[in-house]
Amino acid sequence: MPLPDRSAAPGRVAMVSVHTSPLDRPGTGDAGGMNVYVLEVARRLARAGTAVDLFTRTTSASQPDVVDVEPGIVVRHVAAGPYEGLSKEELPGQLCAFAAGMMRVAAHAPRGYYDLVHSHYWLSGQVGWLAADRWNVPLVHTMHTMARVKNLHLAAGDEPEPRGREIGEAQVVEAADRLVANTEREARELVDLYGADPERVAVAEPGVDLEVFTPGDGRAARRRLALGEDAVLLLFVGRIQPLKAPDVLIRAAAELVRRDPSLRDRLVVGVLGGASGAGVRTPMGLDALAESLGIGDALRVVPPVDRATLADWYRAADVVAVPSHSESFGLVAVEAQACGTPVVAADVGGLPTAVGDAGLLVDGHGTGPWADALGRVVTDADLRASLSARAVEHARGFGWDRTADRLLEVYRAATDRPKDVSIHDAERLSGIPWAVIP
Known part of the structure; x- marks a missing residue:
């Protein structure tokens, strides 16, 4: 079935952040710059007319299923494994449960509810790959960090990222319709270390909230x-x-x-x-x-x-x-x-x-x-x-409006490209079955 015309900015994006909630305070647990990025970009996209549903894993029984952040932004908590006590390294075993939870949410929405999936970090990319394939929409992915880069610059006493993560990242790089890099250097790393198609890599530098972070006494x-x-x-x-x-x-x-x-x-x-x-x-x-x-x-x-x-x-x-x-x-x-x-x-x-x-x-x-x-x-x-x-x-x-504007350009480019990748083409994508997750 051909895709509907999505040449304009998408009306609604499904953002995926499996391992850390955009509502978590940066500096706690695994929350950091990515949390800031996801929430701030969602705010600017929503104000520009693109609604955002943010999918993240439930980590507490007290968390509501749905949190309305502001008009156009909804955080959806998905149950996948024990709420507490799971480290980021243990989450690959819960990706199937998380994907199933996303599918259940979308099952209650009208056909074509989401125009595009934007995943953040490789764990989310694995889930986003499945969701985009199921909904027949483009997948945009932002790595934020990459195993092969981190392993080249390990701190003394730090543990190298596992081979399973490298495999998972390579699969997402191949499957994504567009890859978003934070800098030109990261874009080159995607091409040089992961074999990404340069035509599918775009740079959207992160921003800063210039209303909060201002000079002062x-x-x-x-x-x-x-x-x-x-x-x-x-x-x-x-x-x-x-x-x-x-x-x-x-x-x-x-x-x-x-x-x-x-x-x-x-x-x-x-x-x-x-x-x-x-x-x-x-x-x-x-x-x-x-x-x-x-x-x-x-x-x-x-x-x-x-x-x-x-x-x-x-x-x-x-x-x-x-x-x-x-x-x-x-x-x-x-x-x-x-x-x-x-x-x-x-x-x-x-x-x-x-x-x-x-x-x-x-x-x-x-x-x-x-x-x-x-x-x-x-x-x-x-x-x-x-x-x-x-x-x-x-x-x-480095205002966040600039980042969001660049992302909208990436979204438009992704939706202009015919969707021809199926999850059943996994072996063609990387030579490794997509479900091989350490």
């Missing part, structure tokens, strides 16, 4: 956060796991104190976030690390906070460090810059795009180079002021 922010007005605040924001490397900041901070003992009484090393992934299975021991380096009393580990409070932390900071070993984009960097805070980031993944020429990039994760870069920002007031001004200007180019 740093002294007032410090008072609200109970920080000394003369404190030297080095800030890390993100999930606490080896991949994100908060230990790099702590080691560099200790080196700064060794070089300049006068910093000791004013130093505050802020770590905002919760343990995630390998950081849950094997806690990183940041408190013990700081104690062993002689700066235990300078470390403040703070659980994830709401966005308004997060903006205050950015404004209060002298510098925000993003020392990740792998990063598809780096929303934290852009959020901090939107608040006028200088950023020092690892020269990996999408961070050069996120930071631009408005921050400092560090090659590698050695303590010396990181202390050098952080020290330059902390001790050079002119450099700090210059980076702050450039940061605000740079961040203005």
Whole structure:
């Protein structure tokens, strides 16, 4: 049966985020930049006239089946396995249950209710592949992170991503009508590492909420956060796991104190976030690390906070460090810059795009180079002021409306292409049966 004409923007998109809910607070569990991306993009799409149903796994008995977020956005919780206690690594065994739940929801909707499926992360891509095939609509997929990229940049002591994930990602890359990359670098990785068709890869850079993350009075922010007005605040924001490397900041901070003992009484090393992934299975021991380096009393580990409070932390900071070993984009960097805070980031993944020429990039994760870069920002007031001004200007180019507009272009391109891929063509797609999930 031929597809109906969908050359205009789709009326309704089914977004899939299996392993983490867009309603979860970033920094908790597996929630991070992807959660922000999914919800913020959904908001802009809905305001532009494309309704979004967000499918995610139920993780608590108290969660309602349906949450109306705002006009045009519905979050649908799908029961798939035990509500609590399942790690992300255990979720491949629940993809069939999740897909069945999505099918049950769609069974109550009119024919042609969804115009397109947009999946986020490889687990969702496996489910989205089935849903798009069943509904005979295009599949758009965003990786967010990729196993082959992460395995090339493993942190010391971190666990490599399993081969089963690589296989699953390769299948989704082949099946998707369009692939969305966060940066040009990620687009090249999809082509070089996964053999993606360059004609089906598009770039839609993530954004930042420019109404929440704005420059402000740093002294007032410090008072609200109970920080000394003369404190030297080095800030890390993100999930606490080896991949994100908060230990790099702590080691560099200790080196700064060794070089300049006068910093000791004013130093505050802020770590905002919760343990995630390998950081849950094997806690990183940041408190013990700081104690062993002689700066235990300078470390403040703070659980994830709401966005308004997060903006205050950015404004209060002298510098925000993003020392990740792998990063598809780096929303934290852009959020901090939107608040006028200088950023020092690892020269990996999408961070050069996120930071631009408005921050400092560090090659590698050695303590010396990181202390050098952080020290330059902390001790050079002119450099700090210059980076702050450039940061605000740079961040203005990353509004979420821009991201949504680009996605609508991708959606239109996907719906213009005849749908000719069936789930029964799985062996043709990758040479491996689609149901092979570790």
